[in-house]
Amino acid sequence: MQTLVGHVQWRRRIGRCPNRCSGIQSVPFDQVLGIAPYQQSSVELMRLGCLLALFVPFELAAWLLSQLSGLRVSDDSLWRWVQQYGEQAMRQEETAVENWQQGHSPQVEPLPEELAVKPLLLASDGVTVPLRPTVGTPAGKTRWREVKVALLARLSHRINRNGKRVTRLQRRRLVAVLGDMQTFQPRLQLEAIRQGIDSAPKVVWLSDGARGFWRLFEDCFAQLAVGILDFYHAAAHLWQAADAYQDGNPARTPQMWFERLRHQLRHGYVHRILTELRWLSRSPNTAASTKTVLKRVHNYFEKHREHVQYRQFKKQGLPIGSGMIESACKWLIQQRFKGVGMRWSEPGLNHLLALRVAWVNQRFDSLFSQQDLALPRISPNR
Numbered sequence: 001m002q003t004l005v006g007h008v009q010w011r012r013r014i015g016r017c018p019n020r021c022s023g024i025q026s027v028p029f030d031q032v033l034g035i036a037p038y039q040q041s042s043v044e045l046m047r048l049g050c051l052l053a054l055f056v057p058f059e060l061a062a063w064l065l066s067q068l069s070g071l072r073v074s075d076d077s078l079w080r081w082v083q084q085y086g087e088q089a090m091r092q093e094e095t096a097v098e099n100w101q102q103g104h105s106p107q108v109e110p111l112p113e114e115l116a117v118k119p120l121l122l123a124s125d126g127v128t129v130p131l132r133p134t135v136g137t138p139a140g141k142t143r144w145r146e147v148k149v150a151l152l153a154r155l156s157h158r159i160n161r162n163g164k165r166v167t168r169l170q171r172r173r174l175v176a177v178l179g180d181m182q183t184f185q186p187r188l189q190l191e192a193i194r195q196g197i198d199s200a201p202k203v204v205w206l207s208d209g210a211r212g213f214w215r216l217f218e219d220c221f222a223q224l225a226v227g228i229l230d231f232y233h234a235a236a237h238l239w240q241a242a243d244a245y246q247d248g249n250p251a252r253t254p255q256m257w258f259e260r261l262r263h264q265l266r267h268g269y270v271h272r273i274l275t276e277l278r279w280l281s282r283s284p285n286t287a288a289s290t291k292t293v294l295k296r297v298h299n300y301f302e303k304h305r306e307h308v309q310y311r312q313f314k315k316q317g318l319p320i321g322s323g324m325i326e327s328a329c330k331w332l333i334q335q336r337f338k339g340v341g342m343r344w345s346e347p348g349l350n351h352l353l354a355l356r357v358a359w360v361n362q363r364f365d366s367l368f369s370q371q372d373l374a375l376p377r378i379s380p381n382r
Helices: 043-053 058-069 075-101 181-194 211-221 231-244 254-266 270-282 288-303 310-315 323-337 346-360
Strands: 009-014 023-028 040-042 120-131 143-159 165-178 203-207 225-229 376-378
Touching: 040 043, 043 058, 043 075, 043 346, 058 075, 075 181, 075 346, 120 181, 120 211, 120 323, 120 346, 143 181, 143 323, 165 181, 165 323, 165 346, 181 211, 203 211, 211 225, 225 231, 231 254, 231 288, 254 270, 254 310, 270 288, 323 346
Parallel strands: 120 203, 203 225
Antiparallel strands: 009 023, 040 376, 120 143, 143 165
16 A cells, blocks of 8 residues: 555644643554645545545545555545545636637547447436535525536447347537536537537437527537437427317327327327417317417427427437436436435535546546656645
């Protein structure tokens, strides 16, 4: 373990006492590392501690670190290391965004030839996280904020054990921001350039019906990408229409009507759906409250007419469901930030989130590579 951490001592100066005695007291901290000023911990140890904290709570991460290294480190020390390197990761990304906005082109990540010819997928969604209402104390009512998440990956296919052709994601990259769309947008654009959006043979945008994400698509990617509305969110809007329109005809229950409309939607007959919704919304036999729902659903599908051509998308081998971005949200956010009883400060969440994103994007080790990993590093608390 000599390469991980050297002998640690805390030299504490004792002030002059009333009887005018003074001196230097040396207190060994070999058994408990990372909790006092003037401590020294190697970068390898801090890297391993931060890596463990990406996946499990700090207290458990500290215990695992002691089992792996034989060294006892407090969970408070792990928290401080995460704040230090998470802040570094955030600064690096902010600098990259600023450089790009000033006209400096980012470096495109090299791709193997077999992946460079695959379509590039951009999928987006949002997930809420619990925050503390007041800095420095867990007291008070939980505040819920949305983290906007984007997944970028190359699309390929494989044959599963049932002989079915299924979508496979390769070279996955994530963007995640606790903030508004103005903060999220340039980071997603920058990552898209890094992943070769300008040279990809096809670009696909996949999202649910959230207006903010579709405005982002229209503003930044509509000229480059094929937009796909998540099929299951589209089907949910059809159910709203079917549930609202109940004419009492036993031969056409809401469930039966919904299944027929969903079948038409899945197989490329959205024009039939629009015609039927338009006719029913104008019929004198339709109740006024039902007309409001039917018109809203009609306008929704009219707006997304080009984004619901699911038969055509499936023929091209493109996904029509947003399960991959929902899975990314669950892994990236829910599994680590929404455990039982968890509530976060905004800086604490941002720093850990930045490190988790860096790890997914294979940029985690570079945060530690600027220092000699064989040399001890002074604590930032010094």
